[in-house]
Amino acid sequence: MTEVLIIGGAGMIGRKLAERLAKDGTVAGRKIDRLVLQDIVEPTAPAGAPFATKSIAGDFSVPGLTDELVQSRPDVIFHLAAIVSGEAEADFDKGYRINLDGTRLLLESIRQIGQGYKPRLVFTSSIAVFGAPFPDAIHDEFFTTPLTSYGTQKAICELLLADYSRKGFVDGIGIRLPTICVRPGKPNKAASGFFSGIIREPLNGEAAILPVDRDVRHWHASPRAAVGFLLHAAGIDLAKVGPRRNLTMPGISVTVAEQIEALRKVAGEAAVKLIREVPDETIRGIVAGWSRNFDPARALEFGFKPDSSFEEIIRIYQQDELGK
Amino acid sequence: MTEVLIIGGAGMIGRKLAERLAKDGTVAGRKIDRLVLQDIVEPTAPAGAPFATKSIAGDFSVPGLTDELVQSRPDVIFHLAAIVSGEAEADFDKGYRINLDGTRLLLESIRQIGQGYKPRLVFTSSIAVFGAPFPDAIHDEFFTTPLTSYGTQKAICELLLADYSRKGFVDGIGIRLPTICVRPGKPNKAASGFFSGIIREPLNGEAAILPVDRDVRHWHASPRAAVGFLLHAAGIDLAKVGPRRNLTMPGISVTVAEQIEALRKVAGEAAVKLIREVPDETIRGIVAGWSRNFDPARALEFGFKPDSSFEEIIRIYQQDELGK
Known part of the structure; x- marks a missing residue:
């Protein structure tokens, strides 16, 4: 039992x-x-x-x-x-x-x-x-x-x-x-929301807002x-x-620019064009205090498996949420 | 007020x-x-x-x-x-x-x-x-x-x-x-008690027991x-x-051997002779898990003042507890 x-x-x-x-x-x-x-x-x-x-x-x-x-x-x-x-x-x-x-x-x-x-x-x-x-x-x-x-x-x-x-x-x-990416569902007001939004909205044919610089690096799964x-x-x-x-846990450390490049490879230039840069000082300030990259040696040693790339993260969203 | x-x-x-x-x-x-x-x-x-x-x-x-x-x-x-x-x-x-x-x-x-x-x-x-x-x-x-x-x-x-x-x-x-050393008062049963005991008891003309090896290093104030x-x-x-x-906080990192040498300088060979080695496996085991040394850079930067040496620690006990 x-x-x-x-x-x-x-x-x-x-x-x-x-x-x-x-x-x-x-x-x-x-x-x-x-x-x-x-x-x-x-x-x-x-x-x-x-x-x-x-x-x-x-x-x-x-x-x-x-x-x-x-x-x-x-x-x-x-x-x-x-x-x-x-x-x-x-x-x-x-x-x-x-x-x-x-x-x-x-x-x-x-x-x-x-x-x-x-x-x-x-x-x-x-x-x-x-x-x-x-x-x-x-x-x-x-x-x-x-x-x-x-x-x-x-x-x-x-x-x-x-x-x-x-x-x-x-x-x-x-x-x-x-940070979990790509989160399914509607955009939300969480400061981290754009990390998913700049991928999810374009894949759904909708406009997305990028409130931070493209060199912002973050840690995703x-x-x-x-x-x-x-x-x-x-x-x-x-x-x-x-x-x-x-x-x-092991994740994928990428910059926003690298996220966007992965989106371009998976969904093409038309998807990327749906991202509009609208700097937001509040969100920039919050995100500046967030961790960017890890060396999760112990988790890897104990067999925890990360995504293989940010491209894979996008394809998982397509498979699990869009049925592609 | x-x-x-x-x-x-x-x-x-x-x-x-x-x-x-x-x-x-x-x-x-x-x-x-x-x-x-x-x-x-x-x-x-x-x-x-x-x-x-x-x-x-x-x-x-x-x-x-x-x-x-x-x-x-x-x-x-x-x-x-x-x-x-x-x-x-x-x-x-x-x-x-x-x-x-x-x-x-x-x-x-x-x-x-x-x-x-x-x-x-x-x-x-x-x-x-x-x-x-x-x-x-x-x-x-x-x-x-x-x-x-x-x-x-x-x-x-x-x-x-x-x-x-x-x-x-x-x-x-x-x-x-x-670890506070030399603690005044009577011997107690705390696993750390000997760090003070091997100094305090000899200075009071009494026998002290050392339950661990002399190369045990610890952090004192x-x-x-x-x-x-x-x-x-x-x-x-x-x-x-x-x-x-x-x-x-900044402390003094010394081995038991160095504690004993400091005692010898301050109180002579007669005091050192009052220390008897009686290995205790339980205490050895507990102490093996304790920290030995620190690099307290921030505390020093902010002006916290350690003792100058283990000899000073002994002299402070003499001054503050024995009125010497």
Whole structure:
């Protein structure tokens, strides 16, 4: 009997993960019997799953819900729930409540079961745990000095995850996702939105706005790669990883100019012409504090697989979202 | 009207800090009007203080006490309270309650006052935020991967302190103290106890036990230097320090053999002969995971002053504890 729990199952990555589990029917080499999806709104169970599914709507930061979620002793827990960076910065209390207290409640609920219960917990952290100034490529031993409350909350959860794992209460691993690109869906107001927008909108025949200089470099992974990281993290031998349980995931470091060149190769000059440069000082300022490049040696050593190129990232969007 | 609050005022460093404040009559160049000392047991107010003093006994991790402590809006808060490493490891809940929740309650009490109240908060962190394996000298950008719950709690509080400071709720600085040597008082059962014991007991004409090899290297500061760090942190211009608010304090890196040579110079061969080597595998194992040496460039840049040598550390013990 293998049960999987996804906390934050209604988000973009949560949905894609659930769909992939339904397609594979397995996790970490084991046949899945049951999948439970939780989110603040009721998550949609994946169609055609070869296992039982259950969807739960509720706030996991309200004491009691995490107890309920782990009562059936899920073997693998994917913890994807979070208030995003902008909201955590605007609403200090809510950010700490969801991103820190919610995660701590989950860890405590697991610990309180005891009796040898020690699930695999895959926690999605973020490169926001790092704060500028940075070296050219952030290596695995670089310190975490976040410049947002979101990054602070993620860095704190990483520390809790490592300590609860060291004490044997949980078998946890934290994975720091790159910026996910190309995000499907409509344009949004996130400062990072243009990284996806300048690819997605032209591929859909729509105009896109580029608010920063073309030499801005950033760190990307496709949604498909992100789901791959989560599944790999669910099956990896953590004894080999040791006590340093939080890993920066491998991504593709490209400049905006390189993104645009990849778009040109994949979709031609007509697509590129849909990008209009409209400098935005606010977004330029925010992006200037973001990390540009990493040297994720440990994640590569432990078998995490990045996208092969930014061109591949674009083709994944075409295949998975446009059915090409 | 300048008020100073010491949380954890009954401990060894808290007492020495209060005595120094009483002697100076000032903090950060300002005349002190009132000193409040808090601890789980009622702290002893320093004798002959040229300002009003108040002692409060109570558990600062019980909601309400930190509100009471900051109600009078102390200008400078020294936060020294903690459950020590061994106890935090043995009692998981108590460690998190005191070392993490207590600190968070304090930060929240300060934030809730609002109305421009932004005290200087000096938080004592620890080199336990680092976990082996280490480089030869731990530099300022080395990551925090603690191997104890105590180190985890300190690392989390550092992150909270930086975020509350970045948001303008408090004017915080975290200082990572080296191992304090020579600790006055009786031998204790702490794994680090021998670092002080092999100096203190011989100077008092008593036998001391050395449980580790003589090539064990460690990072030390005298109690007097530690009080100096606290006072310097209370007055430093934090705008220059920027958002990276947690600094490793400068110490003296010596091997046990070098400690013993310093003892020989200061107190002669008779003192050295009182040290008996009794290897203890448990202590050897614990100490093997401890940091040995640092490169605290930022703290030195910002004017924190270490002891000049291990010989000076011994002489400080003689002067301050033995009246020599």
